[in-house]
Amino acid sequence: METTGCSYQFRIALLGDAAVGKTSLLRCYVAGARGSAEPEPEPTVGVEFYSRALQLPAGMRVKLQLWDTAGHERFRCITRSFYRNMVGVLLVFDVTNRESFEHIQAWHQEVVSSRGPDKVIFLLIGHKCDLSTRCVSTQEAEELAASLGMAFMETSVKNNCNVNLAFDTVTRAIEQALQQGDIKLEEDWAGVRLLQRAPKSSRSSSRKQASGPCQC
Template structure:
């Protein structure tokens, strides 16, 4: 996706238990509806993988989203924890058919909060695999109550049906933009959560060599 004209870079992480669908959710968002294979589950993420996408904020600037797909397995937790301090947004993802993944959301939230500095981190609770209604074991009311108790919004999504995938990222990034405007998030040189992108740093002569979908802003 073309990313000329981006003003900011927002660094966002997806956190949650293994196999809740974080990778599928990210691939659906980055690739869009056409051409995405959803028949087979992706291989488990090892450590952290990176994706990016440009987004025009409603009544705001164009931004580059740097999206971190993190491993949910405990043996990779020491790797993923090292990234927490440099994120401005977090999607806390659980599987609506996996009760355990829902019950562990407060633990993921606390892990991030325990590493944060003065800047605010924007969270969104995401109930994934909403297409599997016949086997769901977490109610919408429970999701609403948990989100309220943690001070965040929530969205139900399905990568398979492409349901509310873009909405989830739109809600999160809008929250980040509002926090920037209100001064709850400030640009700091030693913090990677939000970066101001300077166009002068991008040599125009190299733009044709960029891989499709990479940031050129």
């Protein structure tokens, strides 16, 4: 989708351990690629960038700059340098990998520590919900998300389950926080950039709260 004509640019990152499916999620969202039709992507080295335009319900068009970050410890010094310029974060774990779930709080704390009082929109993602070998329950993940003050959603690239909804949910939450003044435009910060001024229009205050298990 062309990114011309967008009013804002939002920078959103995917964080989590290696091999939880961050790259597959991004590719599925940006290109509509189905996990079952493509080979497993190579591990990300450092940070890779994707982009997509999204038309919000109220009429605003935004450009999403999406960051795919490496989960291996040896790349953490690289990924940490990008934390200051994130406005949205998808914290991703693999529902079949207990350790990746247990590391979520550490990933969250790294971002919070680097951002200070500045607001970041988080969404907890339990990926690979199509697999029957899960070892993290939906209830447990929901409880962790609630304790960290964020919503939770389960996704599957194989079934294309909730992939678009996950990114759309974060984007709409950023847009709402921006309109309410919880997130502010700053000249020296690239988390949110004003690309062009949009004409004023009536806005709807309703927004679907998307959270919970995968609805495959």
